[in-house]
Amino acid sequence: MSDKPTVLFVCVHNAGRSQMAAGWLTHLAGGAIEVRSAGSAPADQVNPVAVEAMREVGIDITGEQPKVLTVDAVEASDVVITMGCGDACPIFPGKRYEDWKLDDPAGQGIESVRPIRDEIKDRVGKLIGELLPG
Template sequence: MSTTPTVLFVCVHNAGRSQMAAGYLQHLAGDRVQVLSSGSEPKDHINPVAVEAMREEGIDISANQPKILTDEQVEASDVVITMGCGDACKFHPGKRYLDWELEDPAGKDLETVRRVRDDIRRRVEQLIGEITP
């Protein structure tokens, strides 16, 4: 792994889980990590309840735009973290893959999204300890 590892978060719509995870990693690790986020079937906009839940943490993801997952992103990443995309996500040999089983926050209330957010934060904090010096 390079001195500045690249982490790619992937979920189907790139509108909730992967955006929250990317927001946390960027916020908590700063320039020690390169952060990418995308989806196999991206939505038109980020889940507004996810935006609100992250705003409560002092992290603004409202300007982020869901992006389509590309081979280039996977190739450029040291760690690829999938979140409920099953066979829809691209896999490449030689990459470190983690699959985080997280409830999909789409269409859920703020209380549920907060639980998902807090679970993501715990996982991101653990990841930072594993991949940064």
Template sequence: MSDKPSVLFVCVHNAGRSQMAAGWLRHLAGDAVEVRSAGSMPGDRINPSAVEAMAEVGIDITDQRPTILTTEAVEASDVVITMGCGDACPVFPGKRYLDWALEDPAGKGVESVRPIRDEIESRIRGLLTELQVAPAANR
């Protein structure tokens, strides 16, 4: 077991919102937080507009792949953040669940994905505060 907090981001396709959130958390927390992401019905690839929007802020998520949500991933996480996966997300006692209502970037161009990316960044910064983890640049 690790002493560091672990966060799982879940959306339906694990191709946009959850991948951007995981990218932001990895970028801002460094190795101080274990980061996972998954989807209830993972897509074939990450949304290219999400990749482009994240690249604009210096975060490379091109090496990430949509992953199927497993009960093991939920069990191994302290915080589970859902983003529109509905009833497909398993619920375990003792886990902290947050539901972030974020627009789905599927089928949108980068100009429409930027505000979603920025909203995710804001929420990740708030999450770091709640987890009492200083952003990597401040350590």
């Protein structure tokens, strides 16, 4: 384990929830946590509505690209947070796993994505409190 905890966010397409979560964690942790995201079946681009929802709160995720989930990424992470990818995520002993039950923003309008974005922010805030005591 490095001096920084590493968190991997995983959802099916790595286009919405996991990208928003990675954006929040990067923004709120100020570099104190290494942030990764991936998908079990990555889309070809980040969901434009997720990008817009994050832009509204001053976080730019336009440069992100969906990435395929690899065993190496899971192995190199201290905490693996899944969002609706079910059994597609490999499990390693000694890792911390959480499954966040969140609505999928795919195909939804901005009005539906905002509450998902805000719930992710709350969960990321709690996670930071657990990983960075003090």
